Amino acid sequence: xxxxxxVVLPPSSDTERPVPxxxxxxxxxxxxxxxxxxxxxxxxxxxxxxxxxxxxxxxxVGPTGWGPLYLIALSVLSEAxxxxxxxxxxxxxxxxxxxxxxxxxxxxPRLAVTVPxxxxxxxxxxxxxxxxxxWALPHTxxxxxxxxxxxxxxLPTVAWAPLLAAVTLSYQRRRTGS
Numbered sequence: 001x002x003x004x005x006x007v008v009l010p011p012s013s014d015t016e017r018p019v020p021x022x023x024x025x026x027x028x029x030x031x032x033x034x035x036x037x038x039x040x041x042x043x044x045x046x047x048x049x050x051x052x053x054x055x056x057x058x059x060x061v062g063p064t065g066w067g068p069l070y071l072i073a074l075s076v077l078s079e080a081x082x083x084x085x086x087x088x089x090x091x092x093x094x095x096x097x098x099x100x101x102x103x104x105x106x107x108x109p110r111l112a113v114t115v116p117x118x119x120x121x122x123x124x125x126x127x128x129x130x131x132x133x134x135w136a137l138p139h140t141x142x143x144x145x146x147x148x149x150x151x152x153x154x155l156p157t158v159a160w161a162p163l164l165a166a167v168t169l170s171y172q173r174r175r176t177g178s
Contacts (some may be wrong), residue, residue: 015174019089023170026163030085033160036153038075045071051146059141081120085164088117088171110175117168124161131158 043050045068049057061067087093093113098104134151142150 015089015091016094017174017177019174020170023167024089027085027089027167030160030163030167031079031083033156033163034075034078034082036156038079040150040153041071041075045069045075049146051142051149053141053143053146056141082160085167088113088167093171094175110172114168114172114175117164117171121161121165121168124157124164128154128157128160131155 040050044052044057044061047061047068052060061071094108096103096106096108131151131154134154135147139147139150
């Protein structure tokens with residue numbers, strides 16, 4: 001790694017070894033990828049059809065409050081998972097923050113971070129890659145405009161797995177010294 005490729009982080013979030021600038025940018029981009037689809041799901045939970053036919057929205061949300069609650073929880077969890085990528089370029093991905101009782105200040109084992117991250121890469125690839133073919137499939141519960149809209153709000157998630165893989169590999173190399 002060349003010095004030009006590294007970025008020096010502020011002391012409050014300093015990592016053991018310098019983080020490549022591209023990895024910092026990629027980690028922050030990942031945190032934004034789940035946002036469009038999450039906001040779209042929250043809109044559905046609030047009762048806006050956002051491209052669904054009336055019947056399609058009823059089928060999706062259901063007659064109880066559990067449907068909207070599920071959509072909101074899924075949006076929050078997706079964004080939280082995306083934000084975890086930032087930990088791969090920050091100190092809190094290497095050392096447990098001091099404010100956490102009993103564990104604060106301890107070094108996080110590299111495998112405790114990389115194994116879940118690589119599993120996440122696989123799961124995300126299986127989950128989101130099919131959205132590349134969204135427009136080739138029929139969606140009878142949606143309007144034509146809705147089908148176009150949903151394709152575009154979910155398209156960014158296709159980049160989530162490859163970006164997470166790149167940032168995870170960078171983290172792994174920094175933590176192993178290779």
